[in-house]
Amino acid sequence: MSDPSDYKTRDLPAGVRLCEGGVTAVQGFRAGNTSCGIKSEAGTPDLAMLVADRPCVTAATFTTSRTASHIIRVCKEHLAASGQRAQAVVVNSGNANCATGARGYRDAERMAVLTASKLGVDPALVMVSSTGIIGRPLPMDKVEQGIRQIEPVAGGGPDFARGIMTTDTRPKLNAVEFEAAGMTIRLGGATKGVGMMYPNMATMLCYLTTDAAVEPAFLQRSFSAAVDDSFNMINVDHDMSTNDSAFIFANGLAGNEPLREGAPGADQFVAALRYLTRYLAREQARDGEGATRLMIVQVRGARTPADARKAARGVTTSAIWQCAVAGGDPNWGRVIAALGASGAELDPDKLDIALGDVLVVCSGMGASYEQAAAKQAVAGPDVYVNINLNGGGHEATSWGCDLTHGYIDENATYTR
């Protein structure tokens, strides 16, 4: 699937403009990738680095897995030691450095130390990410060589986005800008997916940059809210990863008065952040392993925000409905079943469901509709499932994809 510009402009807030370059669209950031042999295919990028010219106010969210990778512990310890500040992140792909014992922790720490020493910064200002196969020790000689040879540059955002990929079929990046009190503020981002994807508190790997000056508490609060409504609302296979991490680095170079609740530009910053995280999350779902269709589930009329979220995620996580979407089969009974199993409070006799704009369920029963139109609604690259619970005023959106032979092929022999 290509990336028609429609995906980028969809939901772009008023006053927010697109920019090119991903994480390095923002002044004061450099990035790049290199190939050091962690992945078996020669020449494939497997190490990436993002560097800020100065320490950044940093917010982050991490996986809630009980078997989290050692990188999660290292990042949390560093953020605590630095007072929620960071200046660089080093990422390897091809190896998750998870279930690797005490050695895994030492290796993650060593990645930070080597990066800090290359850049001449405090190791506590370095974040570490790893993604790939679980259970194998990092080949530290290769990692070390990679850190030595990588050259982050001002235009390196697209390379950075490529360097963090595993089974992704394309890099995922975007950037935006807006004016606040006469200053131009930019945000850029890169992310990767695309299997073991049912984030809870974070996504697989996501890095956002901004030149806004932002108060730390406001940054963490805005970022957590944005992550909740974006990365925490996507599904590929209902599997949560051990390495999910999402970061935003704010270097303050825009020169604005630090953003906080009510400050000039704060609302626009939140809107731009929301747009960017939702764009990147949708791209992750669209590039789900084996996916041929993006599924957008919009729930309205829920009694509580939690019910809206449960209902929306319940539909994107239904494997049997994902198969129907793969087959272009408007078998909406499975949407009903998924809603019933989702844990959301609902009255089954009040449910309205439309596939695209074809109303297929009205008041909990099959509506009269053209079968051909319903088939058409699930036959394209974007499948919209619009649900009204008719039980309150809350809504939520979840993004998913279809379940195809491609997903199974990708995952049946991953370690071979």
Place this chain on the structure above:
Amino acid sequence: MSDPSDYKTRDLPAGVRLCEGGVTAVQGFRAGNTSCGIKSEAGTPDLAMLVADRPCVTAATFTTSRTASHIIRVCKEHLAASGQRAQAVVVNSGNANCATGARGYRDAERMAVLTASKLGVDPALVMVSSTGIIGRPLPMDKVEQGIRQIEPVAGGGPDFARGIMTTDTRPKLNAVEFEAAGMTIRLGGATKGVGMMYPNMATMLCYLTTDAAVEPAFLQRSFSAAVDDSFNMINVDHDMSTNDSAFIFANGLAGNEPLREGAPGADQFVAALRYLTRYLAREQARDGEGATRLMIVQVRGARTPADARKAARGVTTSAIWQCAVAGGDPNWGRVIAALGASGAELDPDKLDIALGDVLVVCSGMGASYEQAAAKQAVAGPDVYVNINLNGGGHEATSWGCDLTHGYIDENATYTR
């Protein structure tokens, strides 16, 4: 996959013997099936009936779905009206009678009334089950004809098991007997799977019969406990159905003193019930849609029973690990990830994991093992994942299957 006798004798408790005939292995029960055109393939059985010669003490568990089929309401109302007694169950396959509005409720009630009138019993003594496509009204003319023409007979247990099938590749039935205080007590059962399978409080459809006299409260308690450790521990696709129902009918013809806590034979009854429900649950997992391998996940050393259950189910429900099992890939990192995401309390550095008898993870890290032996352990029809959390004294078993092209093919165009 055939049903080698090993599956039947596995875990058979001491003093419990196998019998032939499924639900009609038990005296005083008749059963059968017929074809009345609910399914499109001519001659395929799509209506089944199980009849007791007298009212039975009855225990049941049902789906917890918020969009449950009308049959669930009818069964609950009838059991309340009859004082937890039943004498017959009528089952149609091919149509779930769910999301069919007020008409669906009337149709389910009418199935009971027609059956009651055929048998000359009170409609409140009739249970109703439906399974198949969601969202289409029942073709009541065909159902009515089926109820008229069906002839339950004493040897009809195997036909009954065939009559309730949807995408099952084979009928699932079994029966056992044991001696209690000089009396012989039998239990028989039939069940069906095999998609939209992640039961919670019940299975898809399951019917057990026994000639034991059993006190109602003891029957419900024993049955609920057995269901919790069997049907509620299987997974095919993490989708809970709208129609899950499980019943046990006890007609008392064995002439024993009614079973209750501590009565002669009560412990053996519980053991036989546990064997039978676990056997049938395992058969459901083994016949999961598209399945080529049965997965048996055994968790020991959990801090609480709930942690053991969460950990075991977490592994059978991991789609990405199910794919690895399909590919015969001993990619145990995904077991680690699934355990971490399961919600079970655990210390990642204490995990031991064996595939079959090949120890692949020791104290949370890769053990040294022969790769060929590990591959062998996931290459056969039964894949054992033995997990020790080393954190307490509780254990649980969950049954699942691999995820293959077959599952997707089965579900991509189900309504076409």
